[in-house]
Amino acid sequence: MMAFYFSRLVEIFPFFLKGLWMTTQIAFISLFTCTILGFVLGILRSGKNRIIKWLIGVYVSFVRGTPFVVQVFIVFFILPEWGIQLKAFPAALLAMGIMGSAFICEIVSGGISAISKGQWEAGTASGLTLIQQLRLVIIPQAMKVILPPLVGQYVLLIKDTSVVSVIGVMELTRVGWVTVMRIPEGLMVFSLVGALYFVISYPLILLSNYLERRMAI
Amino acid sequence: MIEFKHVNKWFGKLHVLNDVNLDIDPGEVLVICGPSGSGKSTLIRCINRLENIQEGEIIVDGVPVHDKKTNLTKLRADIGFVFQQFHLYPHMTVLQNVMLAPVNVKKMSSAAAEKISKEKLTQVGLTDKAGAYPAQLSGGQQQRVAIARGLAMSPKIMLFDEPTSALDPEMIGEVLDVMVNLVSEGMTMCVVTHEMGFAKKVADRVLFMDFGKIIETGRPDEFFDNPQTLRAADFISKILTH
Numbered sequence: 001m002m003a004f005y006f007s008r009l010v011e012i013f014p015f016f017l018k019g020l021w022m023t024t025q026i027a028f029i030s031l032f033t034c035t036i037l038g039f040v041l042g043i044l045r046s047g048k049n050r051i052i053k054w055l056i057g058v059y060v061s062f063v064r065g066t067p068f069v070v071q072v073f074i075v076f077f078i079l080p081e082w083g084i085q086l087k088a089f090p091a092a093l094l095a096m097g098i099m100g101s102a103f104i105c106e107i108v109s110g111g112i113s114a115i116s117k118g119q120w121e122a123g124t125a126s127g128l129t130l131i132q133q134l135r136l137v138i139i140p141q142a143m144k145v146i147l148p149p150l151v152g153q154y155v156l157l158i159k160d161t162s163v164v165s166v167i168g169v170m171e172l173t174r175v176g177w178v179t180v181m182r183i184p185e186g187l188m189v190f191s192l193v194g195a196l197y198f199v200i201s202y203p204l205i206l207l208s209n210y211l212e213r214r215m216a217i
Numbered sequence: 218m219i220e221f222k223h224v225n226k227w228f229g230k231l232h233v234l235n236d237v238n239l240d241i242d243p244g245e246v247l248v249i250c251g252p253s254g255s256g257k258s259t260l261i262r263c264i265n266r267l268e269n270i271q272e273g274e275i276i277v278d279g280v281p282v283h284d285k286k287t288n289l290t291k292l293r294a295d296i297g298f299v300f301q302q303f304h305l306y307p308h309m310t311v312l313q314n315v316m317l318a319p320v321n322v323k324k325m326s327s328a329a330a331e332k333i334s335k336e337k338l339t340q341v342g343l344t345d346k347a348g349a350y351p352a353q354l355s356g357g358q359q360q361r362v363a364i365a366r367g368l369a370m371s372p373k374i375m376l377f378d379e380p381t382s383a384l385d386p387e388m389i390g391e392v393l394d395v396m397v398n399l400v401s402e403g404m405t406m407c408v409v410t411h412e413m414g415f416a417k418k419v420a421d422r423v424l425f426m427d428f429g430k431i432i433e434t435g436r437p438d439e440f441f442d443n444p445q446t447l448r449a450a451d452f453i454s455k456i457l458t459h
């Protein structure tokens with residue numbers, strides 16, 4: 001029976017590859033947008049404007065204090081109440097974007113606050129604009145602190161894409177669910193699902209370990 | 218060149234600058250001393266607007282520093298600032314440190330910026346350290362790079378906030394030598410320091426502060442040998458025994 005299911009599994013393997021492709025898309029589109037948004041928010045959070053800082057603080061606390069699956073439901077089910085109707089795929093990207101940017105914002109503002117006030121002042125005193133100070137002086141130094149946890153966060157984001165299966169996005173985890181209805185070999189099916197996740201996250205884990213070691217010096 | 222008119226500043230309830238009036242001439246070398254916490258750093262940090270003020274006016278070379286319309290980039294490009302803790306950029310080489318503002322603020326070509334930066338490094342005696350990173354230098358060398366970094370902008374004014382206080386005693390001399398050398402070039406300088414030897418040698422005027430107030434000003438020999446106020450006398454006796 002095992003052998004039969006295994007050959008069935010091999011037959012529908014292209015279906016898994018489609019799921020993997022969907023997972024990869026969600027993961028990398030959101031990695032990209034979360035990185036940009038997270039840096040912007042993280043930089044604003046280390047700025048001087050109290051209102052902006054407070055707003056970002058509230059947002060970050062909300063994201064950290066609620067389960068991601070609930071955030072996905074909010075985006076998918078509550079937004080339509082306000083007239084914003086999203087299909088599953090954009091809703092998934094939006095939810096990932098909201099969640100991921102909050103965590104990256106924290107990492108970035110942590111990295112920036114690790115740089116001494118004197119570095120800003122040296123830049124200010126020599127006439128550099130705020131943007132130049134960030135670009136030339138602060139961010140290059142902060143990257144040492146930011147990079148290892150950032151890549152670690154990427155791995156988490158890739159894994160968190162599995163949550164958007166709850167709103168019907170046909171990504172890897174959902175492919176697993178659907179398959180297991182027809183091939184009742186849960187262990188076999190989800191081992192395959194797990195292995196495919198591992199394929200995309202492992203290179204990042206290696207990168208994260210490498211950066212951790214390099215930055216520690 | 219630098220004019221303080223009834224300048225008042227508070228940090229919360231702390232009255233850190235109390236009705237400061239001051240006029241510094243072009244080419245003048247002013248030494249500022251006083252007990253820790255008396256507002257010396259704050260005073261010179263106001264000159265390039267690292268600090269804001271609540272009352273009064275500061276005018277640098279005709280420009281009202283704390284006016285909303287003042288072009289701060291231009292103002293700061295003309296004022297070099299040397300910090301007690303150097304604050305070199307650790308991720309850049311010595312040469313890159315010195316070139317950064319000429320290229321990005323003055324928009325010099327990198328060839329022109331490199332030329333002037335190397336000249337300034339030669340002036341502070343560090344020609345051979347252009348490719349080194351700050352962490353590879355001694356404190357005295359780092360502070361000399363910081364001075365070169367300020368000079369590379371060809372400033373009209375140099376401000377020094379206790380430039381030798383973070384240094385091991387054997388390195389103080391090399392930094393003071395560079396500063397003395399600057400004086401002979403006619404640079405307008407405000408130097409917060411307790412180095413009496415330096416003050417006596419090159420200062421035109423010494424200013425003594427306490428509790429945010431200018432208590433006494435005078436020629437260095439007069440000030441150190443014959444202070445007019447009790448507080449100044451007390452302070453001088455402390456730095457002498459120290």
Ligand SMILES: Nc1ncnc2c1ncn2[C@@H]1O[C@H](COP(=O)(O)OP(=O)(O)O)[C@@H](O)[C@H]1O
Binds near residue numbers: 252254
């Ligand atoms: N950013 C700040 N916020 C609040 N208080 C400050 C700040 N900077 C300096 N002070 C206070 O102002 C006083 C004067 O400081 P400062 O100008 O650094 O003195 P000095 O350089 O003479 O030692 C000190 O009591 C110091 O604690």
Ligand SMILES: [Mg+2]
Binds near residue numbers: 379
């Ligand atoms: Mg000070």
